[in-house]
Amino acid sequence: MNSVLPWLLFLQLVTMAAAVEPLRPGFYSQICPPAELIVRDVMKRALIREPRSVASVMRLQFHDCFVNGCDGSVLLDDTPDMLGEKLALSNINSLRSFEVVDEVKEALEVACPGIVSCADILVLAARDAVALTGGPDWEVRLGRKDSLTASQEDSDNIMPSPRANATSLINLFSQFNLSIKDLVALSGSHSIGEARCFSIMFRLYNQSGPGKPDPAIEPRFREKLDQLCPLGGDENVTGPLDATPTVFDNRYFRDLAVGKGFLNSDQTLFTSPRTRPYVRLFSKDRDEFFKAFVEGMLKMGDLQIEQPREIRTNCRVANSRTVDVLMES
Known part of the structure; x- marks a missing residue:
């Protein structure tokens, strides 16, 4: 970039x-x-x-x-x-x-x-x-x-790419006068919707070495992702970005806190110490997430x-x- x-x-x-x-x-x-x-x-x-x-x-x-x-x-x-x-x-x-x-x-x-x-x-x-x-x-x-x-x-x-890490995301958002809190709150847009297997194939099979997945993925969740997106399978298949993909709520952050983020650019928000406090806050307080999300959307707009x-x-x-x-x- x-x-x-x-x-x-x-x-x-x-x-x-x-x-x-x-x-x-x-x-x-x-x-x-x-x-x-x-x-x-x-x-x-x-x-x-x-x-x-x-x-x-x-x-x-x-x-x-x-x-x-x-x-x-x-x-x-x-x-x-x-x-x-x-x-x-x-x-x-x-x-x-x-x-x-x-x-x-x-x-x-x-x-x-x-x-x-x-x-x-x-x-x-x-x-x-x-x-x-x-x-x-x-x-x-x-x-x-x-x-x-x-x-x-x-x-x-x-x-940014779905492979992006927290540092690159923080740097990008800061260049548009958007804070770390804005970054994490706006990432909560992934509370609804789906993404393609294409976006996580590297994360599942090569991120920590040839044939090795991102170690931050919760093991049972990784098994589900392997079934959804097998190596050599159809990369156009889609999976939910959180456990409640048709409801805008704070489940996205609760999933990140237990290693169940779909994209690397999602899960990195919990593995990074700079963004983790906001993930924890929003996972526990839906109203605080909603407030921060609106503020971020207005600033971005x-x-x-x-x-x-x-x-x-x-x-x-x-x-x-x-x-x-x-x-x-």
Whole structure:
């Protein structure tokens, strides 16, 4: 991971913050009153269709905000002259449910054409994914606009691997002014959802030497993971990130405390003495976790950078590109 690039991006976020229009709760209350209700309604339907999908949508905010600020860039498809973020190494095997965002955008364009940004949709949908699965609800600050471009290179240089250790995660989060407590609380987003065997094959079979697993895995849990993800098996098979993958609660932290974290980047939060105290705290106090999670989500959602922006009519395509495609057809 390039350690310089995230720091330079954070400096841009800090020095240009005053030039970006301030975000605020209720941004759409006058210009598109039903906006937040529409997002939540679509997320409710998505949850009924496939519970995993709302967790996947929530994670899109993380992958969006860390790369050049919360600007919807992660949603852009590749074009002949732009390699976007969807196929970045950290995204290609983990990001999904883009069609849910499309459904939200289509409903909003019917109700309030050209008003609600794709970047704001991600922030609203992430909040709703948490609230609809039993987690906290909160007011989000809105008013973002969408980027005109995306960068696969920036995403590759910034986003962490499932193999990441606590030190690298702490360093990454600190470069975006997110504390160790923020890191651990936001990792609690893995309270819901699943991950692919691809993400843990190295951990299961080579992490502590050829053919040797991560010694931090609880032995009986390791046996279950071996059955789910056998060596040479289908790496697209998925497993739950904690024991209650459809309920947003603090079980994720309780699992880490007994060696049952699915990803290395999860379990490392307990094996590291710098992050372990927060894992213990959140495993014992659900309300403290919820409070810290909301604070972290708000801080992450404030990451912005000044650049040319717009309100996309299609979250997958910049407006100028949409016009070009229509003219060609």
